[in-house]
Amino acid sequence: MLNPHRLRVLHSVIATGSIQGAARSLHFSPATVSQHMSILAQETGLKLFERSGRGLTPTTAALSLARGSAAVLQGLDELDRQVESLRLGRSSHLMLASFTSAAREWLPRVVATLRAKDPGMTVQISLNEPYAEKTGRPVDIDIRNESPLEPEEHFKGYLRHLLRHEDFAVVVPADHPLADSATVEVQELSNQMWVDHDIKDSPNGRMIRTACQAAGFVPQFAARLDDHNAALSLVAAGLGITVLPHLALRDLPLGTVVRPLRNPTVQRRIVAHVKQDRAGEELVVAALEVLREESEKSLDEEPLT
Incomplete structure (x- = not known):
């Protein structure tokens, strides 16, 4: 089993680019850092560094070992914190x-x-x-x-x-004809270009598609994304309309307006x-x-x- 402490030293040498840099960061002597890297190379059977001027260049194997161990070291840090919390009588x-x-x-x-x-x-x-x-x-x-x-x-x-239960609303460009409506019926969106914010079949996307089917149409998409903030930016640019729950509409970009959506009402839990x-x-x-x-x-x- 690899020694977590030596893996931490490996991360430091890669980050600082030298044995001396890692020694300063870790408050070790350069000889101690060098010894840890020599032992780690022997344990793994890998060449970890190559000389490059006055510094060290990590090999592909060293970079791969650092990436693979990052999550493990993070997990050990979290475990240490949990142990400390339990020792103090709390689950923090x-x-x-x-x-x-x-x-x-x-x-x-x-x-x-x-x-x-x-x-x-x-x-x-x-x-x-x-x-x-x-x-x-x-x-x-x-x-x-x-x-x-x-x-x-x-x-x-x-x-x-x-x-809570939460309604969806339609977001349109400020100069869109529907911006003058007090409310918008889903069927009124049948001839509009849409900006889709859900390409991964989430409950939100399924609810919107069901409402469109109930109104007798399938949306036409100008663009499809997996981020609602990016979708709102495209609406602001005049590329289409989008339908979102109110919680996602707190920071609307300039040039957009929100209108309540009706018949059918789209709602989520x-x-x-x-x-x-x-x-x-x-x-x-x-x-x-x-x-x-x-x-x-x-x-x-x-x-x-």
């Missing part, structure tokens, strides 16, 4: 997953609240979008959106909490799934309470113009 580590707009609008206050209660708290946040890389590790609170037209999601070992074996912990309860407050507050802040 919380893992959250969320879709992008909820993470941006709600999670800053969640993290601030938890850190105020426990300054040693580390909150790890990952995206649960369909296109996001999965960590493979269970999260403590998982914020997801669902289609009201599909069955409720329930996950083993988690308690399900409904946070936002749900928090809380890990059952942590549901009673003070910090988890506090996080869920803030999520409830933020979701209720955002109902009063939905953009209408």
Whole structure:
């Protein structure tokens, strides 16, 4: 088994470009750093560095070893912090997953609240979008959106909490004819060019497609992306219209307007799934309470113009 300490030294030598630089950064002697690299080369059977002037150039093998060990070393650091927290009688580590707009609008206050209660708290946040890389590790609170037209999601070992229902709206360029309408019916979008913000079959995309089918058409796309902020920029450039939930419409680019969408109304559910074996912990309860407050507050802040 490779020695994690030597792998950390390898990362430092690569980052600083020399034995002396790593020694200064790590507060080791150059001889100690050189010895660690010699032993690591022997353990792996790899040539790790080549001389380049006064410095060292990492070989392809060394760079590959550094990339492969980065996640392992990060995991060990997290484990050390958890051990320290347990030694002090607390669990100061919380893992959250969320879709992008909820993470941006709600999670800053969640993290601030938890850190105020426990300054040693580390909150790890990952995206649960369909296109996001999965960590493979269970999260403590998982914020997801669902289609009201599909069955409720329930996950083993988690308690399900409904946070809110949220309407979708249409975003059009400011000089678009529909910008003068108080509300827009879905059928009025049948002859428009669309900018798609969902190419990975998320619940949001399925809800929008279902509404279009109910109105008797399939959208025509000028562009398709997997990021709603980029989609809004294309709308601002006059390239089409897009349909998004209100939570994603807080920072509209100049040159766009929002109009309520009707007949049919497009709506989603936002749900928090809380890990059952942590549901009673003070910090988890506090996080869920803030999520409830933020979701209720955002109902009063939905953009209408």
